[in-house]
Every structure is written in structure tokens, then in C-alpha cells.
Amino acid sequence: MNTPRLIFVDIDTQRDFLDPNGALSVPDAQAIRPNLARLIQLACQLHLPVIASACAHRLDDPDPEPFPPHCLVGTPGHDRIPETNVPTTHILGPDHRDDLPASARHITLHKRTYDVFSNPHASRLVTTWGGPNARFVVFGVATDYCVRAAVLGLLDRGQQVWIVADAIRAVDPTAEPAILTDLVRRGATLTVTDRICRDALASLE
Ligand SMILES: [Zn+2]
Numbered sequence: 001m002n003t004p005r006l007i008f009v010d011i012d013t014q015r016d017f018l019d020p021n022g023a024l025s026v027p028d029a030q031a032i033r034p035n036l037a038r039l040i041q042l043a044c045q046l047h048l049p050v051i052a053s054a055c056a057h058r059l060d061d062p063d064p065e066p067f068p069p070h071c072l073v074g075t076p077g078h079d080r081i082p083e084t085n086v087p088t089t090h091i092l093g094p095d096h097r098d099d100l101p102a103s104a105r106h107i108t109l110h111k112r113t114y115d116v117f118s119n120p121h122a123s124r125l126v127t128t129w130g131g132p133n134a135r136f137v138v139f140g141v142a143t144d145y146c147v148r149a150a151v152l153g154l155l156d157r158g159q160q161v162w163i164v165a166d167a168i169r170a171v172d173p174t175a176e177p178a179i180l181t182d183l184v185r186r187g188a189t190l191t192v193t194d195r196i197c198r199d200a201l202a203s204l205e
Contacts, residue, residue: 003203004135004160006196008043010036010052011116011140011147013084016070016077018141023077024070026141026169035167035193037083039139042197044086046204049105049129051122052089053146054080056110064113080108094119100128115149126157135160137196139167144175151183161188164196 013036016022018029043050055071056078071078079085090104094111100121109119116122130136136154138161140147147168154161163183170176184190 002133005133006048006200007129007134007136008039008048008050009136009138009140009150009154010040010050010084011138011150012053012055012071012142013081013140014054014071014077015079015081016055018081019077022070024067026171027173029141029169032139032167032169033081033083035164036081036139038193038197039137039164039167040084040086042200043106046200047105048200050086050107051116051125051129052080052084052086052106052108053116053119053122053140053150054078054108054110055112055114056093057112061112092119092121094121096121100125114146115153116146117149117153122153123157126154126159130157130159135162137162137164137191139164141169143168143170144172144179148179148183151188152186155187162191162196163188164193165190166192
């Protein structure tokens with residue numbers, strides 16, 4: 001069997017969600033930060049492609065989300081946390097027309113609703129990087145909103161999806177088990193950071 005090509009999907013690991021004093025701090029999100037750091041370090045080390053979604057709101061935007069203001073463009077809360085910030089990232093907003101540079105490995109997709117596929121570049125990236133031998137490895141926050149929407153969008157597009165259970169957290173922790181059970185029933189696989197790191201490094205041998 002061919003070794004799967006890994007594509008990492010880093011969902012909304014921004015300071016407003018992950019910092020304890022962030023505008024929409026996700027409960028217990030501090031606990032996943034070391035695993036987020038390991039995953040992004042691995043991606044950089046192995047030059048794995050990364051799709052990094054980011055809420056990018058403005059106070060005067062129509063508000064399609066059921067949340068208080070968060071991740072406002074130009075505020076520190078919009079920034080990625082240091083563990084997942086990749087300074088060489090290529091940023092694509094939902095209205096950007098530019099094509100993807102062929103050499104880009106880390107793409108930040110700005111979005112105004114919780115579904116990363118609200119940015120049309122997400123579908124284009126999945127077409128470019130996906131396929132029968134591709135495995136999308138999803139992590140970040142929050143399980144019950146943006147992570148779930150990304151996993152469903154990838155499954156709808158016929159992709160293989162692995163969810164890193166020890167690198168996600170939910171706004172409502174009591175809802176997380178039922179959501180993960182449902183995503184597995186729809187075809188996703190649950191994994192952990194250790195397994196992803198071990199498999200990725202073994203694939204080099
Ligand atoms: Zn948002």
C-alpha cells in the first residue's frame with residue numbers, strides 16, 4: 001500500500017480562542033497547545049502542506065455567527081498563537097482572486113463564518129492537494145463548530161479525514177463525544193498526536 005500523503009488542517013488556532021483571556025476562549029484549550037506545536041513543527045520539518053483557517057471579522061461586518069465579537073482583523077486576538085504561527089504563510093481571503101503559488105506549503109484561509117469552505121479557495125486547495133492517496137489531518141478549535149464544519153466539508157468532497165483527538169477542544173466539552181461519534185460514523189477516523197508524528201517520520205524511512 002502506498003504511504004498516504006498527509007495534509008494538515010489547522011483550524012482557527014488564534015489567540016482569541018486559545019489564550020485564557022481571549023475574547024472567545026475555548027475551555028481547557030491550553031492543554032492542547034503542546035500538541036499543536038508538535039504538529040506544526042512536524043509539518044515545517046517535513047514540508048507537509050498545511051491549510052490554516054482563521055476567523056477574520058470586522059465590527060461592521062454582518063454577523064453570521066452566534067458569537068460575541070472575536071478575531072477582529074488588526075487586533076492581537078486575530079493572530080495565530082506562537083505555536084502554530086508560520087511567518088512564511090500565504091494568506092488568501094475569501095475575495096482574493098490571486099492564484100496559489102505552486103511552491104506554497106502553508107496557506108492561511110481567512111473566513112467570516114465558522115465554515116472554512118465559506119472561503120472558495122478551500123475547495124480549490126482540496127482539489128489540488130487531495131485525492132485517493134491523501135489524508136487530511138484535522139486539529140484546532142472548536143470541535144463543535146469550525147472543526148466539525150471542516151471535517152464535514154472534507155468528507156463531502158470524498159476525502160480521507162483523520163481528527164487528532166488530543167489536539168482539539170470544544171466550546172461545550174459535554175457535546176464533544178457525541179460530535180466525534182457522529183463524525184466517525186460519517187467516515188472520519190480518530191487519532192492522536194503521537195500516532196501522526198510516528199507515522200509521518202516512519203514514512204521517511
Ligand atoms: Zn468567527
